[in-house]
Amino acid sequence: MIYVVIAFLWLSICLYIILGGADFGAGIVELFTNKKSRHKTEEIMYESIAPVWEANHMWLIIAIVILFVGFPEIYTTMSTYLHIPLVLMLLGIIARGTAFTFRHYDAVKDNWQVVYTQVFYYSSLLTPFFLGLIAASTVSKSINPDATGFLNLYIFSWLNWFGAAVGLFTVSLCAYLASIFSLRETRGSTDLSLMIRKSKQAMIFVVLTGALVFLTAYLSDIPLLMWIFSKPLGIAAIILATLALVAIFYCMRKRKLSPVRVLAGFQIIMILVAATYQHYPDIILLGNGQHLSLLEHIAAPKTISALGWALILGSLFILPFLFYLMASFSKQRK
Amino acid sequence: MDDFLAARAQMAISLGFHIIFACVGMVMPFLMAFAHWKYLKTNNEIYKGLTKAWSKGVAILFATGAVSGTMLSFELGLLWPQFMKHAGPIFGMPFSLEGTAFFIEAIAIGFFLYGWEKFNKWFHWFCGFLVGLSGLASGILVVAANAWMNSPAGFDYIDGKYLNIDPIKAMFNEAWLPQALHMTIAAFCATGFAVAGVHAYLIMKKKNVEFHTKAFRIAAGFALIGAFGAPLSGDIAAKSVAERQPIKLAAMEAHFKTEKGAAFVIGGIPDEEKGEIKYAVKIPKVLSFLVSNDFNSEVKGLNDFPKDEWPPVAVVHYAFQIMIFFGVIMISIGAVYLYALFFRKEWLKRKWLLKTFLIATPFGYIALEAGWTVTEVGRQPWIIYGIMRTIDAVTPMPGIQYSFYFFTAIFVSLSLIIIFLLRRQIQMVPKLYDPTDIQFNDKNKKS
Numbered sequence: 216m217i218y219v220v221i222a223f224l225w226l227s228i229c230l231y232i233i234l235g236g237a238d239f240g241a242g243i244v245e246l247f248t249n250k251k252s253r254h255k256t257e258e259i260m261y262e263s264i265a266p267v268w269e270a271n272h273m274w275l276i277i278a279i280v281i282l283f284v285g286f287p288e289i290y291t292t293m294s295t296y297l298h299i300p301l302v303l304m305l306l307g308i309i310a311r312g313t314a315f316t317f318r319h320y321d322a323v324k325d326n327w328q329v330v331y332t333q334v335f336y337y338s339s340l341l342t343p344f345f346l347g348l349i350a351a352s353t354v355s356k357s358i359n360p361d362a363t364g365f366l367n368l369y370i371f372s373w374l375n376w377f378g379a380a381v382g383l384f385t386v387s388l389c390a391y392l393a394s395i396f397s398l399r400e401t402r403g404s405t406d407l408s409l410m411i412r413k414s415k416q417a418m419i420f421v422v423l424t425g426a427l428v429f430l431t432a433y434l435s436d437i438p439l440l441m442w443i444f445s446k447p448l449g450i451a452a453i454i455l456a457t458l459a460l461v462a463i464f465y466c467m468r469k470r471k472l473s474p475v476r477v478l479a480g481f482q483i484i485m486i487l488v489a490a491t492y493q494h495y496p497d498i499i500l501l502g503n504g505q506h507l508s509l510l511e512h513i514a515a516p517k518t519i520s521a522l523g524w525a526l527i528l529g530s531l532f533i534l535p536f537l538f539y540l541m542a543s544f545s546k547q548r549k
Numbered sequence: 550m551d552d553f554l555a556a557r558a559q560m561a562i563s564l565g566f567h568i569i570f571a572c573v574g575m576v577m578p579f580l581m582a583f584a585h586w587k588y589l590k591t592n593n594e595i596y597k598g599l600t601k602a603w604s605k606g607v608a609i610l611f612a613t614g615a616v617s618g619t620m621l622s623f624e625l626g627l628l629w630p631q632f633m634k635h636a637g638p639i640f641g642m643p644f645s646l647e648g649t650a651f652f653i654e655a656i657a658i659g660f661f662l663y664g665w666e667k668f669n670k671w672f673h674w675f676c677g678f679l680v681g682l683s684g685l686a687s688g689i690l691v692v693a694a695n696a697w698m699n700s701p702a703g704f705d706y707i708d709g710k711y712l713n714i715d716p717i718k719a720m721f722n723e724a725w726l727p728q729a730l731h732m733t734i735a736a737f738c739a740t741g742f743a744v745a746g747v748h749a750y751l752i753m754k755k756k757n758v759e760f761h762t763k764a765f766r767i768a769a770g771f772a773l774i775g776a777f778g779a780p781l782s783g784d785i786a787a788k789s790v791a792e793r794q795p796i797k798l799a800a801m802e803a804h805f806k807t808e809k810g811a812a813f814v815i816g817g818i819p820d821e822e823k824g825e826i827k828y829a830v831k832i833p834k835v836l837s838f839l840v841s842n843d844f845n846s847e848v849k850g851l852n853d854f855p856k857d858e859w860p861p862v863a864v865v866h867y868a869f870q871i872m873i874f875f876g877v878i879m880i881s882i883g884a885v886y887l888y889a890l891f892f893r894k895e896w897l898k899r900k901w902l903l904k905t906f907l908i909a910t911p912f913g914y915i916a917l918e919a920g921w922t923v924t925e926v927g928r929q930p931w932i933i934y935g936i937m938r939t940i941d942a943v944t945p946m947p948g949i950q951y952s953f954y955f956f957t958a959i960f961v962s963l964s965l966i967i968i969f970l971l972r973r974q975i976q977m978v979p980k981l982y983d984p985t986d987i988q989f990n991d992k993n994k995k996s
């Protein structure tokens with residue numbers, strides 16, 4: 216049953232990064248769009264995310280609940296030593312969620328819209344940055360419970376160049392996902408060309424920040440290259456992700472848009488596989504040489520089995536309903 | 550500010566706000582679904598407008614409730630890591646089920662808000678109803694987790710270790726049912742009064758009178774059910790507290806000396822040093838009766854417990870008094886309204902009745918917050934009653950006061966924005982929602 220729980224944890228993190236990430240990306244893409252095409256971009260983006268935006272962010276809550284019920288030690292280690300970036304990420308989540316709602320539900324459309332929009336943009340940027348930074352801290356051995364002093368315990372546990380690079384990389388990934396996802400929402404070829412241009416720009420940023428991640432990892436003695444390329448699965452994942460990229464370019468050129476979403480999602484999953492598989496089942500590598508493992512640092516067996524069943528039954532309820540929601544709205548737009 | 554105090558204050562502020570958002574978000578969908586059902590039955594366009602207007606309120610409050618809930622799921626770990634480390638696997642079951650309920654709620658709200666004229670009308674109606682139903686389930690599950698802190702179950706505590714963990718038993722702990730029942734009914738009462746009050750005000754202002762009268766009637770009906778249900782469920786809750794947490798009951802009543810035929814204390818100023826209460830009205834034997842249906846039964850007093858296990862008596866006592874006070878007022882208002890409904894129809898249009906409801910707008914929420922203060926402060930100094938002290942659960946990280954200021958600022962600004970947004974929704978009633986108004990304009994397709 217523990218594997219069921221781990222699978223759900225992994226799945227909910229993946230879905231959060233893909234679906235929630237695309238929502239954040241929508242804000243980021245709008246932010247970096249010049250004034251002229253901003254309104255157009257906003258419309259296209261809104262079309263693609265509006266009905267499901269709430270649901271996308273539930274995945275994070277599911278992941279958190281799985282962590283604190285099934286892996287309490289991992290959850291408390293993170294919440295103790297990564298307190299500050301977690302609070303900042305939280306701020307981003309709150310500001311984005313509410314600003315997005317308010318932007319569309321304020322009955323009067325006046326200058327307040329500008330405020331909501333600005334908050335929406337910057338929080339869309341802030342959240343994935345800290346999400347990436349937190350993820351980086353779990354593997355960079357920067358968390359050290361044996362350290363002394365406030366700075367070493369609670370600040371340098373997350374503040375380093377590698378974390379910042381992963382943060383930027385996550386931001387670029389979100390922007391990339393959002394622009395790819397929006398391709399199918401466009402009407403007319405000018406809109407489509409606009410979004411394809413944006414997708415390519417985002418892609419360039421993904422590659423640049425990805426390179427930055429490897430560079431900072433090298434400078435901070437984090438054996439990232441070895442983790443990814445030492446085992447066949449890591450290499451396979453990277454190759455598949457690259458092939459998916461080529462396929463996306465081909466589809467964009469041929470204006471065949473139906474497979475691009477799936478391909479982009481697949482790409483992200485492959486990147487996550489490459490990033491997480493190598494030290495599985497260890498999920499947090501601590502600075503004092505110890506590891507927190509998904510197979511060892513777990514709750515009592517009865518809890519794990521109850522949690523597993525709750526997740527299985529829950530997904531039987533949720534998934535058909537969720538697919539029906541997504542399907543019925545994408546059908547209507549046609 | 551002391552870190553421990555700051556952590557407690559931050560938790561109190563966060564829960565205090567979340568309870569309001571969550572309760573409105575839980576009950577409003579039922580009001581909305583009721584108006585929608587009326588529309589489908591009568592085809593009266595006003596009900597359709599009302600449904601849409603309320604659905605915007607639901608969307609705004611659901612979004613806020615969702616983010617404040619997300620915040621809390623983090624705060625539990627950020628502030629109380631030692632508690633979560635041990636308690637997470639035991640009392641986490643309701644949270645994992647709540648995830649499902651919450652997810653369904655989010656999906657259903659998507660269907661409802663964007664589904665006008667797109668689906669079968671009864672499927673659409675059902676989605677709205679489902680928003681309420683799953684919200685209710687979420688609320689009950691979260692209360693089950695809180696109840697576990699009052700009435701720990703589903704594990705054996707041996708030599709500081711938590712053994713033989715059974716999360717299902719933990720979920721169905723003894724306090725679960727009474728607490729969930731009282732909480733749910735109180736949420737209906739509080740939201741009913743709050744919504745009725747707002748619409749009463751707008752009727753008095755003579756704005757869109759028919760629209761607001763229909764809204765008022767529905768909301769007042771919910772308030773009525775809540776106002777009468779609250780004392781009944783409260784009685785069950787109090788009996789359960791007396792059995793499980795006699796010290797909390799003693800603090801609620803500032804009852805210091807153990808005695809037979811204990812008096813029910815109203816008001817008064819408790820003096821913890823001397824162990825007595827001054828200037829209180831005492832109704833002989835009633836406390837004994839309320840606790841056990843026997844006028845001469847014995848009720849344990851605070852003096853029988855070690856002083857380091859006492860909760861802050863004065864806070865708990867005052868909070869309990871405030872809850873009872875507003876509860877009684879709301880029952881009285883409910884009784885008058887019920888009488889008017891059946892025997893004096895003409896009263897319903899009278900200004901004094903509307904004014905009463907206007908004044909009572911916050912009463913339900915005041916009582917609700919007071920009730921939560923009783924439960925939470927009454928549990929102190931324990932975070933898991935009788936097992937783990939709150940002070941042992943707090944995070945080792947210093948500087949929590951800044952986190953407290955930060956979160957307080959977030960919650961205060963969120964609330965201000967919500968009030969602002971809801972006001973604007975109300976201002977737009979003539980243009981967007983009331984089809985009988987001359988300013989009404991259905992062009993606003995996006996909404």
